[in-house]
Amino acid sequence: MEISEMNLFGREHIKVFKNRPKAITEILSDGVQQFGEKVAVATEEHELTYKELDDLSSIAAANLQQAGIEKGDRVAAVIGNRHEFPIMVFACSKIGAIMVPINVKLAMEEIEYILGHSKPKVIIVEQEFTKKVRQAAEASGSLEAGSRLFEIEGENTFSSLLEQNAELTEAAISEEDGAFILYTSGTTGRPKGAVLSHINVIHSVMNYKYVFQTDDTMKTLIAVPMFHVTGLVGQLLHVLYVGGTVYSMKRYQNEAYIERILKDQINFLFNVPTIFIMMSTSEKFQNHSFDFVKKVAFGGSPIYQQTFNMLKQAFPNAQLHNAYGSTETTSPATLMPVSYPEAKVTSVGRPVAVADIKIMDSEGNECEPGESGELYIKGPMVVKEYWDNPEANLSSFTDGYWHSGDLGIMDDEGYIYIRDRKKDMINRAGEKIFSIEVEDVLKSHPDVVEAAVIGIPDPVFGEKVKAFVVGPSLDPDDFSMLKEHCRKSLAKFKVPEEFEIIESLPRNASGKILKNTLKQVGGEKNA
Incomplete structure (x- = not known):
């Protein structure tokens, strides 16, 4: 694993893997060469070998060219975990188009913004989402501007893109060319479109391979959406x-997911x-062995x-x-190595081999080991820019480092611990409280399944701590017991002053807790 340096996106001294594929298309072409007739993708309804995936994506690419798509044009896809998704990933890559995967759960107005902002020439939509996508396309002016809409299993069908009636001219791809625009969850303000380049994706899949030591025996089951960076990069392309072989489910359902793991002997789980x-709450899970995993x-929230x-x-051999x-880091910035001390299990691991991560205080100074600050991240997996957003580009990058907005520490062995989102840290009369610290203590109580902590307005202290807890056996009479439990491990000012039982925590498509939603609920009840 040789590492060299290069200038990338105008940033100097970026560490890169010396021997690497130059484009996403090489992932598939190499796969065809080595594993042609092996199943590459198995959805709930279709199986595609490496060769079939290559052939179908070439046909789709040729027909997209026939429809007027050129290098750099955007192709929007409102598709769930279906076999058409990976076909479009490689079809777009072959002609240098930029795929814009859109969260199928978004409301019409949210899709309208993304279409209006990314200006795709083609929109591919799953039939059940056609109505809201067509409305969004009309409202954004996309259809009027000439965008073509292809519906999977509908009238102007996607199948027409899979008919052998055009000749493909593969584009000359530069490593810095955009491959995807992934719109961030938009928990505050408008979502930003992160431009993932070929070199970003290539380094991420290589980072996963080298740290996880994955190989061609891997079988993964994607239950998170493929339009999210973990499903797209961490599982599918990796x-x-x-x-x-990549297996997938359209929607996560607990019992069905467990059954699929057992049936297909899935040996690589990422959730x-x-x-x-x-x-772990399922009897089926408790009563079966998973020694084949x-x-x-795991990632996306604290462990x-x-x-x-x-x-x-549960997974004794894993x-x-x-x-x-x-x-913005095209999935991994840090990963836990194969072996590590038990004492570090709550760490998110060490920076990947090509990453440069520093912890910065509020004055812009680099922190010493053990001091808390914001993570600044640099490397070939960090995106070049946000699409058509000069203001965000100016405020989010300094000397090639992306400002993560996450607060954490790095210990003297290079392990990183995430303490909180910068915006989620609670300020109670000048005392800084990391919500994750309080959540960790609440989660250690046997009756608490999940917990989320926020700051809510307080006329005296500015903010006070409120905890949302999930637990089937909990009722309001237990709040004093939970307070007492917290007092054993936390300073008095960190102990939640308010509790609320909630059936489930609100999450975005990537599984991250939507604390803004909780703050709205907490604020309304506190008003």
Whole structure:
């Protein structure tokens, strides 16, 4: 694994893997060469070998060219976890088009903004979402501007793109060319379109391979959406890069997910911790052996010690890897190595080999080991820019480092611990409270399944701590008991002053807790 340096996106001294594929298309062409007739993708309804995926994506690419799509044009896709999704990933890559995967759960107005902002020439939509997407396309002016809409299983059908009636001219791809625009969740303000380049994606799949030590025996099951960076890069493209098989489900359902793992002997799992917690409540999960699982990865929210212990017991032969990253880092910025001390299980691991991460205080000074500050991240996996957003580009990058907005520490062995989102830190009369610290303590109580902590307005202290807790056996009479539990581990000013029982925590498509939604609820009740 040789590493060299290059200038990338105008940024100097970027560490890169010396021997690397130059474009996403090489992931598939190499796979065809080595594993042609092996199943590459298996959805709930279709199976595609590496060769079939290559052939179909070439046909779709040629027909997109016939429809007027050129290098750099955007192709929007409102598609769930179906076989058409990976076909479009490689079809767009072959002609240099930029794929814009759109969250199928978004409301019409949200899709309208993304279409209006990214200006796609083609929109591909799954039939059940056609009505809201057509409305969004009309409202954004996309159709009037000449965008063509192809509906999967509808009238102007996607199948027409899979008919052999055009000759493909593959585009000359530069590593810095955009491959995807992924719109961030937009928990505050308008979502930003992160431009993932070919070199970003290539380094991310290589980072996963080298740290997780994955190979062509890997079988993963994607239950998170493929339009999210973990499903797209951490699973789909990563597993195809190593020559494995990607299984997928349209929607996560606990029992069905467990059954699929058992049926197909899935040996590489990658989920937010919540899914693993849900799995552990199932009798089917408790009564079966999962000793065939080799790799278990988790990220997107904190891992608690008791969740880690459960994973260790449930998957006795698996390597457990915490992962930290974002859309802007094309998935991983830090990964847990294959072996690590038990004392570091709540760490998100070390920076990947090509990453440069520093912890910065509020004055712009680099922190010493153990001091808390914001993570600044640099490397070939960090996106070049936000699409058509000069203001965000100016405020989000300094000397090639992306400002993560996450607060954390790095210990003297290089392990990183995420303490909080910068915007989620609670300020009570000048005392800084990390919500994750309080959540960790609440989660250690046997009756609490999940917890989320926010700051709500207080006329005296500015903010006070409120906890939302999930637990089937909890009722308001237990709040004093939970307070007492917190007092054993936390300073008095960190103990929640208010509690609220909630059936489930609100999450975005990537599984991250929507604290803004909780703040609205908390604020309304406090008004």
